[in-house]
Amino acid sequence: MIKKPAKLTLLFSLMAISYGHLNAQTAGPNAYKIAFEPANTRLMKIEADLTAASDIFEMSEYGADQFRGRWAEFVRDLRAYGANGTPLDVKDLGDAKWRIAVKPGEKVRLNYNVLLDHDKHKWAAGIDSVSFVRDWGVYASGRSYFITNGPRSGKASVTFDLPRGWNVTTPWPAEKGGRNSFTARDAADLTGSMIFAGTHKEFVIARDGFELVFAIGSEELFAEEERYRSLANGVMDYYIKLMGGVPNPPPSNPFSRSVVIVSPGEQTDGEVIGNNICIIVGSKNDPMSDLFARFIFAHEFFHLWNGKSIRPKTTEDEWFKEGFTNIYAMKALYRIGAISEAELFGVLDGLFYKRYSTDESYAKASMRDVAGGDEKHKHWGLIYGGGMFAGLCIDTEIRRASANERSLDDLMRSFYSRYSGSDRTYVTDDLKTAMSSLSKSDLNTFFGDHIYGAKPVPIDRCLNSVGLRAEIADGSLKVSRKPDASAAEERMIAGLLGK
Numbered sequence: 458m459i460k461k462p463a464k465l466t467l468l469f470s471l472m473a474i475s476y477g478h479l480n481a482q483t484a485g486p487n488a489y490k491i492a493f494e495p496a497n498t499r500l501m502k503i504e505a506d507l508t509a510a511s512d513i514f515e516m517s518e519y520g521a522d523q524f525r526g527r528w529a530e531f532v533r534d535l536r537a538y539g540a541n542g543t544p545l546d547v548k549d550l551g552d553a554k555w556r557i558a559v560k561p562g563e564k565v566r567l568n569y570n571v572l573l574d575h576d577k578h579k580w581a582a583g584i585d586s587v588s589f590v591r592d593w594g595v596y597a598s599g600r601s602y603f604i605t606n607g608p609r610s611g612k613a614s615v616t617f618d619l620p621r622g623w624n625v626t627t628p629w630p631a632e633k634g635g636r637n638s639f640t641a642r643d644a645a646d647l648t649g650s651m652i653f654a655g656t657h658k659e660f661v662i663a664r665d666g667f668e669l670v671f672a673i674g675s676e677e678l679f680a681e682e683e684r685y686r687s688l689a690n691g692v693m694d695y696y697i698k699l700m701g702g703v704p705n706p707p708p709s710n711p712f713s714r715s716v717v718i719v720s721p722g723e724q725t726d727g728e729v730i731g732n733n734i735c736i737i738v739g740s741k742n743d744p745m746s747d748l749f750a751r752f753i754f755a756h757e758f759f760h761l762w763n764g765k766s767i768r769p770k771t772t773e774d775e776w777f778k779e780g781f782t783n784i785y786a787m788k789a790l791y792r793i794g795a796i797s798e799a800e801l802f803g804v805l806d807g808l809f810y811k812r813y814s815t816d817e818s819y820a821k822a823s824m825r826d827v828a829g830g831d832e833k834h835k836h837w838g839l840i841y842g843g844g845m846f847a848g849l850c851i852d853t854e855i856r857r858a859s860a861n862e863r864s865l866d867d868l869m870r871s872f873y874s875r876y877s878g879s880d881r882t883y884v885t886d887d888l889k890t891a892m893s894s895l896s897k898s899d900l901n902t903f904f905g906d907h908i909y910g911a912k913p914v915p916i917d918r919c920l921n922s923v924g925l926r927a928e929i930a931d932g933s934l935k936v937s938r939k940p941d942a943s944a945a946e947e948r949m950i951a952g953l954l955g956k
């Protein structure tokens with residue numbers, strides 16, 4: 458018999474201690490088996506073998522508020538069984554919660570079906586936030602079908618039983634040796650997930666331990682695979698170089714793998730759930746819908762840095778999170794040649810300025826004050842557009858003050874190194890201080906007027922100050938190059954736009 462070296466024994470006992478410690482806080486192991494029947498892919502059949510952490514079982518606390526039973530509106534035939542197969546009493550508490558007659562630590566089996574009819578209803582955030590069923594497969598967000606013990610649920614394995622010819626794309630790491638089996642960290646990792654199961658194509662782009670897993674739905678998009686690959690590679694490289702590293706989330710939300718699900722649909726739309734992205738590409742006959750799809754991808758992808766790695770303390774800084782994400786999405790696409798300069802100027806006017814200047818709170822409320830809860834979606838123009846214009850203005854200040862030696866890029870990089878990988882968050886004054894220092898000026902007035910105050914951002918004046926020709930007339934922002942720009946101005950414009 459080989460004697461274990463003392464150090465190894467110590468390591469094992471330390472592991473046992475920390476495992477025991479973990480067990481005290483969370484319950485596990487948990488195993489979900491999810492089956493789709495070829496004849497009716499709208500019905501998800503779920504069998505969950507759980508170790509109860511409490512007697513309250515629930516679905517995600519986010520969304521589906523338009524239904525009386527919230528997510529439970531789509532759950533059918535929920536039954537529960539004890540260790541020896543005895544049926545357990547299930548009491549529906551409403552609000553997608555149930556009390557099941559089980560004690561913490563006891564085993565319980567849940568059997569239930571989820572009818573994936575979400576796409577037959579209206580959703581404020583679009584069907585990409587819930588589920589949809591197509592000829593080539595099924596998209597489902599974790600919140601639409603997982604029943605867990607909430608935050609106290611432990612690690613879970615998830616195994617899919619799929620119709621012949623199908624595969625499944627998930628954000629979770631694959632379980633060794635298991636076919637279509639994965640391991641999720643906890644309930645948040647389950648409900649914050651998205652999957653695509655079907656005859657789609659999957660490809661992975663990896664950098665420095667971070668993986669972006671693409672699922673491209675329907676054959677009509679297969680021909681675009683190369684285009685998506687090169688778009689994703691180009692945008693990823695630009696973001697990594699800009700920020701100084703791959704997404705680096707806080708210890709409370711670890712991830713090294715994100716899923717991007719791309720499917721054709723009626724209207725171009727996009728959604729981030731957890732650390733994953735769903736994009737619906739609208740009709741191919743509309744060139745704008747293709748441009749929007751690229752823009753939405755670049756925008757949602759940058760949130761893995763600005764939003765998930767660098768995080769605001771409150772919703773008051775959504776203008777920075779959303780507006781600056783727009784700036785870098787635009788710069789990334791322009792940099793890699795995925796949009797032309799004419800398209801960029803066109804989007805600045807037709808999308809951002811239009812929605813900014815027609816926001817019902819334009820010139821009436823501060824972009825910080827309209828970002829809480831549902832208000833955020835009503836004030837897309839003020840937050841996404843206004844925030845973007847505020848950022849572009851500040852970039853022109855920094856570039857002029859430093860002869861184009863410094864820029865907003867330095868701010869992004871310094872915030873990434875200061876906040877990423879930690880649970881620290883920023884507030885508006887942190888932004889003001891860092892931007893003032895980069896522009897070697899006091900940005901008190903700018904922040905007082907346009908960030909804390911309701912005064913419109915003078916985007917035309919800012920763009921003119923670095924040598925562009927910008928004019929606001931008849932509710933439009935017209936931007937063009939001026940023929941007599943100096944070499945110094947040309948350099949500032951190139952930097953501002955991302956070249």
Ligand SMILES: [Zn+2]
Binds near residue numbers: 778779782
């Ligand atoms: Zn966003």
